[in-house]
Structures are given as C-alpha cells and as structure tokens.
Amino acid sequence: MVHARCAPRNEALLIWPGRRKDGKKHPNQLFTSKTSRAMSSAATTPPSVDKVDGFSRKSVRKAKQKRSQSSSQFRSQGKPIELTPLPLLKDVSAQEQPELFLKKLQQCCAVFDFMDTLSDLKMKEYKRSTLNELVDYVTVSRGYLTEQAYPEVVKMVSYNIFRTLPPSDSNEFDPEEDEPTLEASWPHLQLVYEFFIRFLESQEFQPSIAKKYIDQKFVLQLLELFDSEDPRERDYLKTVLHRIYGKFLGLRAFIRKQINNIFLRFVYETEHFNGVAELLEILGSIINGFALPLKAEHKQFLVKVLIPLHTVRSLSLFHAQLAYCIVQFLEKDPALTEPVIRGLLKFWPKTCSQKEVMFLGELEEILDVIEPTQFVKIQEPLFKQISKCVSSPHFQVAERALYYWNNEYIMSLIEENSNVILPIMFTSLYRISKEHWNPAIVALVYNVLKAFMEMNSTLFDELTSTYKSDRQREKKKEKEREELWKRLEDLELKRSLQSDGIIPT
Amino acid sequence: MEAIKLMKELKSNLDQEVHYLPKETGLSLIESTQENGNGVSAKCRDARVEDLWSLTSFFGYSTQTFVLAVNLLDRFIAMMKVQPRYLACISIGCLHIAARVTKEECKVSSSHELIRISQCKFTVSDLSRMEKIILEKLNFQLKAVTALTFLHLYHAIALSHTSNRKDVLNLDKLEAQLKACLCRIVFSKAKPSVLALSLLMLEIEALQSVDLLEIAQRIQTHLKISKADLVHWRGLVGQCMREYSSPECAKPDHKKLVWIVSRRTAQNLHSIYRSIPDLPTIPEDTWDESESEDSSEDLSSGEESLSSSLGSDAEGQYFPSNFRSRARRP
Numbered sequence: 001m002v003h004a005r006c007a008p009r010n011e012a013l014l015i016w017p018g019r020r021k022d023g024k025k026h027p028n029q030l031f032t033s034k035t036s037r038a039m040s041s042a043a044t045t046p047p048s049v050d051k052v053d054g055f056s057r058k059s060v061r062k063a064k065q066k067r068s069q070s071s072s073q074f075r076s077q078g079k080p081i082e083l084t085p086l087p088l089l090k091d092v093s094a095q096e097q098p099e100l101f102l103k104k105l106q107q108c109c110a111v112f113d114f115m116d117t118l119s120d121l122k123m124k125e126y127k128r129s130t131l132n133e134l135v136d137y138v139t140v141s142r143g144y145l146t147e148q149a150y151p152e153v154v155k156m157v158s159y160n161i162f163r164t165l166p167p168s169d170s171n172e173f174d175p176e177e178d179e180p181t182l183e184a185s186w187p188h189l190q191l192v193y194e195f196f197i198r199f200l201e202s203q204e205f206q207p208s209i210a211k212k213y214i215d216q217k218f219v220l221q222l223l224e225l226f227d228s229e230d231p232r233e234r235d236y237l238k239t240v241l242h243r244i245y246g247k248f249l250g251l252r253a254f255i256r257k258q259i260n261n262i263f264l265r266f267v268y269e270t271e272h273f274n275g276v277a278e279l280l281e282i283l284g285s286i287i288n289g290f291a292l293p294l295k296a297e298h299k300q301f302l303v304k305v306l307i308p309l310h311t312v313r314s315l316s317l318f319h320a321q322l323a324y325c326i327v328q329f330l331e332k333d334p335a336l337t338e339p340v341i342r343g344l345l346k347f348w349p350k351t352c353s354q355k356e357v358m359f360l361g362e363l364e365e366i367l368d369v370i371e372p373t374q375f376v377k378i379q380e381p382l383f384k385q386i387s388k389c390v391s392s393p394h395f396q397v398a399e400r401a402l403y404y405w406n407n408e409y410i411m412s413l414i415e416e417n418s419n420v421i422l423p424i425m426f427t428s429l430y431r432i433s434k435e436h437w438n439p440a441i442v443a444l445v446y447n448v449l450k451a452f453m454e455m456n457s458t459l460f461d462e463l464t465s466t467y468k469s470d471r472q473r474e475k476k477k478e479k480e481r482e483e484l485w486k487r488l489e490d491l492e493l494k495r496s497l498q499s500d501g502i503i504p505t
Numbered sequence: 506m507e508a509i510k511l512m513k514e515l516k517s518n519l520d521q522e523v524h525y526l527p528k529e530t531g532l533s534l535i536e537s538t539q540e541n542g543n544g545v546s547a548k549c550r551d552a553r554v555e556d557l558w559s560l561t562s563f564f565g566y567s568t569q570t571f572v573l574a575v576n577l578l579d580r581f582i583a584m585m586k587v588q589p590r591y592l593a594c595i596s597i598g599c600l601h602i603a604a605r606v607t608k609e610e611c612k613v614s615s616s617h618e619l620i621r622i623s624q625c626k627f628t629v630s631d632l633s634r635m636e637k638i639i640l641e642k643l644n645f646q647l648k649a650v651t652a653l654t655f656l657h658l659y660h661a662i663a664l665s666h667t668s669n670r671k672d673v674l675n676l677d678k679l680e681a682q683l684k685a686c687l688c689r690i691v692f693s694k695a696k697p698s699v700l701a702l703s704l705l706m707l708e709i710e711a712l713q714s715v716d717l718l719e720i721a722q723r724i725q726t727h728l729k730i731s732k733a734d735l736v737h738w739r740g741l742v743g744q745c746m747r748e749y750s751s752p753e754c755a756k757p758d759h760k761k762l763v764w765i766v767s768r769r770t771a772q773n774l775h776s777i778y779r780s781i782p783d784l785p786t787i788p789e790d791t792w793d794e795s796e797s798e799d800s801s802e803d804l805s806s807g808e809e810s811l812s813s814s815l816g817s818d819a820e821g822q823y824f825p826s827n828f829r830s831r832a833r834r835p
Binding site for chain 2: 238239242245246249281282284285286288289290291357361395396399400403406433434439440442443444446447449450451453454457458460461464465
C-alpha cells in the first residue's frame with residue numbers, strides 16, 4: 001500500500017512520522033503520494049501531545065525544513081489549456097475596451113496546475129501578464145465598469161480563489177513552530193487578489209450593483225479561505241473582507257454572525273483555524289467604529305466569544321490582536337471592565353507560564369485605560385491574583401507582575417486604594433523577599449515594598465508587626481508540637497524498658 | 506523589687522546617654538545647609554534615613570539595629586564634614602555595623618547583598634573601608650544608649666506596676682513611632698530619655714489612662730527632666746505623629762528606583778498598539794442594522810443614498826479625525 005518511494009525515511013519516523021525532510025514531490029506521484037502519506041501518517045501518528053508547556057520546543061526540533069508547497073487545484077491530466085492571445089487593452093480604442101476587458105476576464109477563469117511545475121508554462125505566463133494588465137487597468141481607468149462587468153469579475157475571482165484548501169502536510173501542524181505550507185499557485189492568486197481589491201476600491205465601484213453578485217454565499221466561501229496556511233493569502237483576504245464589510249451594509253450582520261460561528265467552533269470544537277489573527281484585526285477596526293451606546297449584540301460578542309478565545313492553546317498567535325480588541329471595547333464602554341476582568345481571572349492560566357505572561361501583559365494594557373471607579377470594583381480579586389503571580393516560582397511571571405509597580409498610572413490607582421491593596425499583597429511580598437530563588441526578583445520586591453512603605457507607613461508597620469507575631473506564634477506552635485512528640489517517644493521508651501528490657505528501635 | 510532595679514538602670518543609662526549624643530553644632534550646621542549646597546542637608550539626611558528604614562524592614566532587622574544605625578550616622582556626620590555623594594556609603598556602613606553589633610537573629614546580610622538591594626553605586630571594598638573609618642572616628646563606642654533603650658525601660662516599668670492590664674501599652678506601636686521620628690533630623694538633637702518620654706506620654710494621652718500617667722510623671726521626676734523640655738519635644742513629636750498617621754500618601758520625590766528586568770521580559774513589554782498595523786476604522790451607522798440578524802433581505806432603498814455618501818473611494822469616510830487618540834500613551 002505504501003509506495004516505496006514515498007515511504008517516510010527512518011529519521012523522519014522517529015520525530016514526526018509522515019513528514020518528509022525535503023518538500024519535493026515527484027510530479028507523477030502527485031495524487032498517490034498524498035494518499036500514501038496520509039495513510040502512513042494515520043498509521044503512525046503519535047497521540048496528540050500537549051504542546052504548550054513552558055519550555056521552548058526548539059530543542060526537540062527536527063532539522064529545518066524547506067517550505068513545502070501545495071495546492072488542491074487538481075486538473076485532470078488531459079489536454080493542456082490553450083488560450084488565444086488577445087491584444088493589449090491600451091492598444092485598442094476606448095469603445096472596444098469594455099468588451100475586451102470582459103474577454104480577458106473570461107480567459108482568466110482558466111485555472112492552471114502549479115503542482116506540475118513544467119506544464120503549460122507559456123499559458124501560465126500569458127495568464128499572469130493578463131492579470132497584471134487587468135490590475136493596472138482597474139487602477140487607472142475610468143468608464144470601464146459596465147453592469148455586465150460585475151458578474152464576470154466575481155466569476156473570475158470565484159473560479160480562481162474558491163477551492164478546497166489542501167489538507168495540512170502533517171497531522172500536527174503547529175502554527176507556532178512549523179513552517180507554513182505555501183500556496184503553489186501564488187503567482188496567479190496574488191494578482192487575482194490584488195485585482196479584486198482594486199476593483200472594490202475603485203471610484204466607479206457601485207455596491208448596489210455588486211451586491212447581486214457579492215452575496216452571502218460569496219462571503220461564506222471567502223471566510224472559509226481564512227483557514228489557508230499561507231500567510232500572504234490571509235493578509236489579502238483580510239483586506240478584501242475589510243473592504244466588503246465597509247461597503248456592503250446589508251452583509252455586515254451576516255459577516256459578524258459567521259465570524260462568531262468560526263470563533264465558537266474554534267474555541268469549543270476544533271481549536272484549529274489559521275485565520276484567527278486576521279479576523280480579529282478586522283474586528284478591531286469594526287469595534288473601533290462602534291456607535292455608542294453599544295448594542296447588546298456587541299456586548300454578547302465580547303463576553304461569549306472574545307473572552308473564551310483566551311482559553312485556546314495557540315493564544316500566542318493572535319494574542320496581540322485579541323488584546324487590542326478587548327481594550328477597544330473597554331475604551332468604548334468602560335462599564336464592561338468588570339465583566340472583562342472577571343472573565344480573564346476566571347480563565348487565568350494555571351499551568352502555562354507562557355500564557356500567564358501574556359495575560360499579565362494584557363491586563364496591564366487594560367489597567368492603562370481603566371477608570372478609577374471601575375478599578376475600585378475589581379481591585380480585590382485582581383490583586384489576589386497578582387499576589388499569586390508575584391510569588392510564582394517562574395521568574396518571568398513574577399517579574400512581569402512586579403513590573404506593574406513601574407507603571408505610573410497603576411501606581412496612582414494603588415496609592416488611592418492602598419489600604420485595601422496593601423494587606424492583600426503584603427504577605428506574599430514579604431515572604432518572597434526572604435524565600436525566592438531568583439535574586440533579581442528579590443531586588444524588584446524591594447522596589448515594591450519600598451513604594452508601599454512610602455505610600456502608607458502606618459498600615460505597613462501594622463502589617464509588619466502582625467506578620468512577625470503570626471510567624472512567632474507559628475514557630476511556638478511548631479516547637480510545642482515537636483516537644484509533645486518527643487515526650488511521647490520518651491514515654492514509649494520508658495514503658496517498653498520497664499516491661500521487657502528491650503529497647504525498641 | 507523589680508521596679509527598683511529598673512529605676513536604677515534608668516539612672517545609669519541617663520548618665521550614659523550624654524556620651525552618645527551627636528554634636529549639636531554639627532546637627533545645626535546640617536539643618537542650615539542648603540539643598541544643593543556644599544555639605545549634607547537635612548533633607549538629604551532624612552531621605553537616607555528613610556532608605557535605612559526600608560532596608561531594615563526588608564531584611565527583617567530589629568528596631569534596635571535601625572535606631573543604632575541612625576545614631577551612628579548622626580554622630581558621624583555631626584562631627585565630620587562629609588560630601589553628600591558619600592552619604593549613601595556612610596549610611597549603609599552604619600547599618601551594616603549596627604546589624605553586626607545587635608547580633609541579629611536572622612543572618613546579617615552580606616555587604617554585597619546590601620549594596621545590590623539598595624541599588625547603590627559603590628563596591629564592597631568601598632563599604633568596608635568606610636566602615637573602618639566610621640568605627641575609628643566613633644572610637645568604637647558602639648553600645649549606644651538610645652531612645653529605644655529608654656523606651657524599653659519605660660515600658661518594663663509600666664508593665665511591672667500595672668501587671669493586671671498587660672497589653673495596654675503597645676511596644677511595637679511605640680517603636681514604629683520612634684522610627685518615624687528618627688527620620689527627621691530635628692529629633693536627633695533631643696536627649697534620648699526626653700524623646701522616649703514624650704512618645705510615651707503622647708501614647709498615654711491617647712489611651713487616657715490615669716495610672717500610666719502617674720507612672721510617667723514619676724519617671725519624669727526621677728530623671729529630673731524639666732517640664733519645659735518635655736513640653737517642647739512633646740509638641741514636635743505630636744506634629745510628627747499627625748503627619749505619620751495621616752491618610753494622605755507621601756509620594757516619594759527623591760531618587761527614582763531602578764527597575765531591572767530580564768531580557769525576555771523586556772522584549773515582551775511592548776505595547777499592543779505598536780504591533781498592530783492599522784486597518785482603517787469602519788464606523789457603525791446607527792440605522793444600518795435595523796434588519797434582524799437572520800434576515801437575508803437587503804435594504805435596497807436605503808443603500809442607494811448611502812453608497813454615495815460612503816464614497817466608493819476607500820480613502821473617504823474611513824479616516825475620522827479623531828482616529829487614534831491615546832491620552833495616556835507614553
């Protein structure tokens with residue numbers, strides 16, 4: 001069943017079965033190699049390992065792999081595509097241009113197989129230059145956009161970009177570690193995207209006509225493409241969807257709902273989707289434009305979708321964008337601060353320090369914009385968590401948490417509420433000043449304690465003396481307990497000596 | 506009897522205390538020195554003593570260490586004209602000596618640790634040289650009789666007379682108040698016995714205990730402390746206490762502390778705003794989503810007018826004037 005030439009080499013088997021060290025595939029084995037690979041990977045895949053631990057996985061990394069390419073635009077190996085070359089647009093008169101434009105669009109509907117690097121080279125080049133020409137044409141021309149052009153444009157774009165995305169090369173593609181699989185037909189695809197964006201941005205573009213062709217079905221297929229592994233494609237898709245959202249008011253609710261679905265599926269079902277960061281970027285620009293007062297739908301989105309997104313393992317891939325969205329929401333409606341922070345505290349990472357550092361960064365950004373009245377509402381649970389972070393044995397977590405005290409605005413909030421915050425923080429700070437293994441942390445703790453001392457000397461002194469007396473009481477109890485045990489031992493010893501003269505060991 | 510023994514001890518300490526007083530002229534000179542003048546100013550000294558307090562607290566040293574350190578410091582700078590830039594080294598040196606003298610039950614931290622935590626710029630050898638100088642100049646007279654000595658004695662006396670109400674006088678609280686006083690150079694001029702008595706009487710006043718007041722007055726007569734002195738110092742101490750326990754926070758205005766973080770943390774400190782490339786904001790129009798969410802009908806009537814106002818040129822409405830306003834961005 002497994003083709004000899006495609007069997008994974010032994011070294012590869014040891015690390016990631018099913019992955020070849022070189023990315024090359026023999027052209028004739030296009031289809032077979034994929035199946036055999038899929039089968040071999042299915043047979044020997046190790047169970048899914050929890051990938052996000054605190055240690056860098058670079059140490060267990062295999063040798064750097066050449067970027068592989070794939071595409072699922074399979075064409076039957078039948079007759080090659082023949083396109084009759086058309087004249088250049090600039091070479092014909094203005095009246096003939098719209099029709100020529102349509103013809104070129106139709107020609108570009110032909111899709112080529114890029115996995116086969118040797119086939120149809122001449123035609124591929126022709127299509128590429130045609131596409132290039134169309135891009136320029138759309139950018140500078142006036143009066144070319146007739147009503148007939150719209151369906152042709154949408155058709156050409158659909159034919160080129162809408163496809164089933166190729167399955168991931170390895171069963172366990174880790175977006176953080178592995179090189180992405182790039183789209184093989186990018187030379188054409190990029191131009192199609194470029195063309196479409198300029199078309200949407202063109203001065204002559206009329207959404208009222210276009211909406212007949214750019215409908216919900218189109219948008220749905222567009223959204224599915226966001227799962228592409230190729231970051232360049234996702235970047236273009238981001239721009240495309242952003243423009244569509246901006247221009248087609250009737251599609252906005254639909255788009256938001258579909259993005260919701262994608263995210264919810266991502267969080268609760270698959271934890272696999274490559275386009276989360278890009279979608280979040282678009283959402284950032286949408287959130288930024290929300291009208292006040294915020295609609296209930298948006299608040300729901302924040303609480304039910306954005307906050308749970310924090311629980312995903314691959315958070316580091318899109319955390320910056322996610323944090324940005326959250327902060328935007330809070331700047332729009334500060335009353336949302338309490339549910340947001342409580343949500344973050346609820347999902348606070350317990351075993352992943354890398355995530356904890358991210359959460360601390362996000363929290364600081366939130367505190368940077370928080371209103372003092374909101375701060376007072378959540379200060380207790382917040383600082384209880386910070387107190388735990390500060391005593392974390394992982395020095396990066398402790399360091400990041402202690403660094404809050406270098407933030408002027410946060411310091412001013414703490415000063416105003418030092419009588420609540422100081423008692424919460426005091427015990428752990430004092431304890432780690434004596435016990436933490438990392439000297440840099442101990443030095444930072446001094447900074448924090450000094451700040452507290454100067455903020456509220458009386459309270460600080462009270463807490464110090466309470467702490468000391470508590471410790472003394474504990475020591476005393478410990479001593480008493482030990483003495484009790486010793487007395488029991490002696491008693492036992494005496495009794496057994498009396499009875500049979502044998503000393504028990 | 507216990508009380509008689511304590512009283513005797515009081516008397517002997519009273520005779521000793523004058524030997525450990527810093528030179529008054531020296532202290533006055535410091536008080537009159539200008540801020541950025543040639544010598545050590547009062548503010549400079551006070552700031553240093555506050556740092557010593559922080560360090561004492563941080564390392565868990567006893568009040569005894571702190572009080573002794575301040576005593577050594579005051580005596581030294583009152584007799585020697587020192588430059589402000591050496592004051593850090595001198596104060597840490599005094600603390601280190603004091604910690605060794607009082608035989609701290611927690612281990613005395615090494616010089617290296619002291620310097621690292623206090624973020625000072627001098628070296629360990631600088632510190633040990635300075636310590637030698639201090640010890641020489643003070644003639645190795647290190648078992649100082651301080652206000653704390655008297656405070657302990659007063660407390661013991663009060664305890665022995667009113668054994669049925671044990672914890673009425675809180676020694677910890679008195680010690681904390683003494684520490685607060687010592688952060689002002691003016692109190693270094695006071696005789697330790699008088700300073701301690703002032704603190705005691707203020708606390709007794711707060712407690713409104715007639716018995717304790719009587720005890721205090723007896724101590725006063727026994728030690729022959731003049732009423733004028735006591736009134737003068739009580740006034741100053743009272744003022745200091747008011748400031749100490751005021752709910753207003755004192756913002757630290759002297760030396761800003763250095764925050765040294767590891768390279769990895771420093772890399773992660775970037776703001777999220779710097780890493781996000783801007784997509785233009787899409788303003789939400791208040792009327793545009795009046796259709797329900799699951800309706801797939803487009804509102805064609807409204808869109809005609811809107812498409813023209815939106816402008817098909819992408820550079821139009823998407824850049825509102827208040828694009829990004831970060832009031833608190835550094």
